[in-house]
Amino acid sequence: MLSFLAKRLVSGIGLLAVLTTLTYFMLRLGTGDVAQTIAGQSAGPEQVALIESRFGLDQPLASQFLDWAAAAVTGDFGRSWFTGQLVTEAVTGRLAVTVTLAIGSVALTAVIGVVLGALAATRRGWLDRLVQILAVIGQAVPGFLVAVGLVLVFAVQLKLFPATGYVRPGDSLGGWAMSILLPVAALTIGSVGGLAQQVRGSMLDVLRKDYVRTLRSRGLSRGRIVYRHVLRNAAGPGLSVLGLQFVIILGASVVVEQIFSIPGLGPIALTSTMQGDVPLVMGIVIVTGAIVVVVNLIVDLLQAFINPKVRMS
Structure with missing residues (x-):
């Protein structure tokens, strides 16, 4: 029974890892200029660049994902980009x-x-x-x-x-x-x-x-x-x-x-x-x-x- 439970648990964790990876990349690739949305449509390039630097949006997408995943593994999912709430x-x-x-x-x-x-x-x-x-x-x-x-x-x-x-x-x-x-x-x-x-x-x-x-x-x-x-x-x-x-x-x-x-x-x-x-x-x-x-x-x-x-x- 323990072997059965371990196999199911490992497959579940693997499925969760695949799900989160695909969701992250589809979400990032499917959205427009998030930094512009956060800063507001009337914001200038300098304000947008500041937002990108603050949230790491100026980094390559793979680096952004690895940074997020490293924090998520420890239980730190960050803060909302729009409300600032944990x-x-x-x-x-x-x-x-x-x-x-x-x-x-x-x-x-x-x-x-x-x-x-x-x-x-x-x-x-x-x-x-x-x-x-x-x-x-x-x-x-x-x-x-x-x-x-x-x-x-x-x-x-x-x-x-x-x-x-x-x-x-x-x-x-x-x-x-x-x-x-x-x-x-x-x-x-x-x-x-x-x-x-x-x-x-x-x-x-x-x-x-x-x-x-x-x-x-x-x-x-x-x-x-x-x-x-x-x-x-x-x-x-x-x-x-x-x-x-x-x-x-x-x-x-x-x-x-x-x-x-x-x-x-x-x-x-x-x-x-x-x-x-x-x-x-x-x-x-x-x-x-x-x-x-x-x-x-x-x-x-x-x-x-x-x-x-x-x-x-």
């Missing part, structure tokens, strides 16, 4: 909000997706068709349209939830729950159908196995067979999809947070990317990338726990 402060101050939305959505997706998938596999009929419809809607409808629709119906028309804004748990636990319910629902709707469809397909494959027929012949109840044997053996593909859904939800939260005016990583990710604020963007990329690596590692460990063949591979 990147670690800017990211950690908003990280909990984004992670809360993502975890809430993934948890809700897991519960609803597994229940719907299991029922669709064992009872068929209208539930089976419902799962297919949800999967198609989740793939076809953009997340921002779902978010806008929820706001129009439940906030504007029915006035059940606030349309925008965020309440911190320390201020009001009830207000916090009300403020994140619609964003979590918007993120969940797009992902629950895919998981339910995967669970349904995996369970149908397991239900056709010989050992399931043997269990039935021994007189075991349907519920015991499904929930103690079939569901566990069909959980592997579902876990893989759930891990992928977490990555998708984390990305979709950028837009959803903007729509609901939630102070997570989404608003500063959009703003810093448009401005070309490299230190802040890279800090966000590293943190979110590390979260994805950890989630994938947890999924791999769960897969190995459920299926010993995974550990052997």
Whole structure:
């Protein structure tokens, strides 16, 4: 198990290194004259040159990357070029909000997706068709349209939830729950159908196995067979999809947070990317990338726990 864990951890770190390298160069090559933007469009050449010297923008691009990477390895991600705030402060101050939305959505997706998938596999009929419809809607409808629709119906028309804004748990636990319910629902709707469809397909494959027929012949109840044997053996593909859904939800939260005016990583990710604020963007990329690596590692460990063949591979 330790060897399995070490291999997954090394591959995750390597993936994170490749991700940060590609992001840095694409961001630097894809932005215009950042020094001019920082100094202002009315700034003269001397002011622009001063900004370039201050942030090392007058150095070769490879040197800029190596300097940034050497500092980042020690945990120093620098300061925002536009606000001067420490990147670690800017990211950690908003990280909990984004992670809360993502975890809430993934948890809700897991519960609803597994229940719907299991029922669709064992009872068929209208539930089976419902799962297919949800999967198609989740793939076809953009997340921002779902978010806008929820706001129009439940906030504007029915006035059940606030349309925008965020309440911190320390201020009001009830207000916090009300403020994140619609964003979590918007993120969940797009992902629950895919998981339910995967669970349904995996369970149908397991239900056709010989050992399931043997269990039935021994007189075991349907519920015991499904929930103690079939569901566990069909959980592997579902876990893989759930891990992928977490990555998708984390990305979709950028837009959803903007729509609901939630102070997570989404608003500063959009703003810093448009401005070309490299230190802040890279800090966000590293943190979110590390979260994805950890989630994938947890999924791999769960897969190995459920299926010993995974550990052997």
